[in-house]
Amino acid sequence: MLTNIYRIVGSAIKNLGKLKSQISVLTASISSLEKKIDYSTLSKSDSVFAKLKESQEKVNQISIEAEQLSILIEGFAKDSEPLFCELFPLIDPVISAQNKIKYHQLLELGKCINYDLKDALHLKDYERIAVKFKKLQEIYSQMHGTQCGNLQNYLQGLKQEWAKTIYLSVKRSVEDVLVEIGWPFISTNQPLENVTKTTDDRYRKFQSLLKILALLNNEVDPDSDCIWELPSSISGLSLPMRHLTKPLKKRFEYHFSGNRQTNDLSRPELYLTQVLDWCKRPCAFLSEWVQPIFDSINIDSKEEFTRALYGLVVVKLSHDLPLLYEDDYLFGHCIDEILAFERELRLSVHNQPSVHETLTGERTLEKWLRTEKKYAIEKMDTLLSSDTAWLSTSDVEFDGATVLYVTEVAEKFTKIFWR
Template identity: 30%
Template sequence: MLDHLNKLTYQVEELEQYSKYLTVLSKIEDISHQLQAALITQTSQPALSNFTDLILLYKSIQTSKCSRLLKFVEDTVIFWNNIIKSRIAREFEEVLKSMRWPVVTSTIQTPTPPNIGDIKKRMEIMFKQMLHLQLPYPFQNHNYQYLVFEKIVELPPLAYPMQLMLLPLRKRFRFHFYGNKQTNSLDKPEWYFTQVLTWIRDHEEFLDKNIQPLIKEQDSQLNVKVEFMRGLVQLVMEKILHDVPELLYDDHQISHMIDEALMFDKELRLTYSYPYDEPGCLHVLVNGDVFKKWLVIEKKFAVEKIDGMLSSPTAWLSQYKDIVDIEELKVPECAESFMTLLLTITDRYKPLPTPTSQLKFLKLQLELLEEFRVRVVQIMKGYTHSPVGEEFTAILNGVHYVIEVLREWSELVVKLMFQINYLHLGSFIENLNLSKLDYHIFLQFFLLFETTVFEDVIEKYESLKNEMIKNCVNYIAMDIQAHSQPYRKDRWLALPSQKELQTTLGLSASACDMFLVLKQHLAIMDQLLSKPLFNKLWQRLTGKLNKFFMDEVILSNHFNDGGATQLQFDMTRNLFPLFGEFTQKPENYFREVKEACILLTLKPGSAILLKEVLQNEGKAKDPNSKHTDIKQTLGEMGVHRLPPMTAGRILSLRADLNIS
């Protein structure tokens, strides 16, 4: 009994399906008859109402598994859509002509028709009617012009009335910029870019005044001006796609076309407020062979420019030597030109619509930075014999300038890369089909990559800069040491006593040559190096000199009280002041020398007591027993940097102390 009921239920359900199937067919047939009758009597409003019913019927069965029924309804929709469009389109085109559309140069001065009010009213009615002829999504991409871009970018179809409004401009565009016309020239892409911008400018007022109010009446969010620009931009995209196969064989022509496309896109978006999320001609340029060619050309031209920069006779001369404020960095011409070149490349790829294309240009910039560094190293090696000369220091200034600019860019690139925005990044990641875990890992990697994008190249330039500063410091230090032998060999034990020196105390004669060389080097390097570099140089030089005077002069000699006084005078009144121009407390950079002079010139009584404390410290069983006291004792005397052992050794160099 139950089986029999189930069988009957199934049969009833099956009959219901057949009934629904036949009902749909009946409705389609009924609507078709009504449409036919309306079109025969040339009553467009009932026809549009019937067509709307047909669309609603299609949407109601869109999820049905009856594929043949769906196909039949789709075909019926397309059939009647084409018929209604053709009927209305012809009349709409005539009305537009009467309204002086399109607005082109030849028609700007023509007189206004006497019945312009009636014509405008008719145009408004027809425009609203045609908005109802916009097909839903499944029908939208049958048009060839959308299929062309299918693999490049998704292009939502234009509103149907806008398609008709663009037809005369499309015909004009194809007439002038295709085929054997003088205006169709591969080396003059600016002609069609300019024409499109002119059309946008000329039609702006008509669209705002006559069409946009109609859209508002329909409670639609459609921006007619943007829709108009979308249609014209598609013409440009088609033209670029058409020309690219020929352009690929000529570097200069394709480079020129790319330049013009970038300027066109910029003007379109900045001057005419074309939305940044709308597809543009740059979508065509970042796909396939044309983008590969673009990268190759960009690198080729950039390398050629680098060659020209570095071979210029003024390559290492500062462009701003007469401008005091800017001259502080002493930027050589080639370094400034190179960073300007990189900035130009950045400006070119900033508007690119995909993250992958921007990242490839970023990679190109990193390659160019490495190329420039290698070239600079090769040039620098030719001047290593004179690291204090104009050429070597100019190269050092250039390297420092590149580093400083890259540090600024490291922050800007993060902002730039996120101008890719979350929408682009999200779709990019989505296309990778990442798992949830992989998604978070990718995001972390992406953020890390952005924040450290220039880290490796900055590290290489920093290494080069430090090596060059080291060469400068070593050269100056060696020159000073070469002139220091008489001073090192002074008989510090045999100098007159402190009392005798008080009236005649002055710079040691043996130190004059050495300090003069130091002063000359500092003056020259101050002139040749940028301020930040010079600060690094003199600070490193003080470290070298501090060690040199400690090891080669102080710890290598013995001193009577006169010798100690003379040494202190030479150091505190002559050596330290040489650096007083660059810092308020130059003695802080010669701590060990300063403290050694303090110990050598201590009054004998204090020196003996200190020596005893140091000796007792050495004999103490517990190494920590008096450590704090000794440090405190030395500190009270102004000795903070020298360790107790070195302090004791310096005291042992005094001839006036009996050191056991």
């Protein structure tokens, strides 16, 4: 605007009169803008106001209806009070009789389940055992928290007794059926893809037994040979997974403990590679035959299977690493193999506990840092003291004109950084 005024008036005072027409133009422009602003604001305000008014009317209508309904309810309650007083003494005995009937029905149902479980266990009808024991769990859950203390105690005792009896009966059958199907598919010649497509009754039997173990998951304590020594970072295993991984646990302890040739401190890759193979091989089988059962206890079978084997590695490392503190080379080699193992495992299985807890223990981490520093300094000294360290190994053209001469030491350092 000022530029326009200077252009019209210039340096001559007589040109001030020319501003009258300019003032008229500006005034008209301002008036037009004000009208536009007022119209826009007014139209939006009217729309908002209309909606608010409509909402307020609805709220008022609902309040009126609610008040009328409240009056009706109060009137009905007042009118019905004499009837309630007359009927309540009659209703109370009926409710009490219904509760007694329900009590006796549940008691008889518990006795029937007890008989059915005895018969199913005798016939080794594993599907029927699973169905009846699940029914017993459901009845106990219904009664839990009620005032029927005697019935609760009876059902709880019955459930605990049958949980122990069933577990003692089926655990050997579980071991037998695992042998029959060739689990964990290490020494079998049967292709694993055929296992996922089979209709063999042995696999149906395996599923039935696994279903029973899933039902017993929080009911019984596992056998001593199914108890795993796991670090605090790895949560406990389910009962069916303890039995599935029991053969692998035995194999691991046999080959990688004591005076076995495979238990070599200088070759941690032996057990790390073996565990990697065990983690990968049965994935299709776990998805097809195990996961449908594990869905009932909300557990991912592949993740828990890997976690169990991971626990073997962590316990083994906790024992072996302190024995390598005096040998920098073997300690460094073990660290390299551990990091490669974890990297490889995480490519196939996610959300697993990290072996870093073992590596970052106070003494192990201190030893690791000292070893890294020692080898880094040695490597640097070797590179810098080479006779050809400062000789050019290649020419690199820069900006199409300048040529940079890359020395051998610079090239080697670059390769190290990009590993």
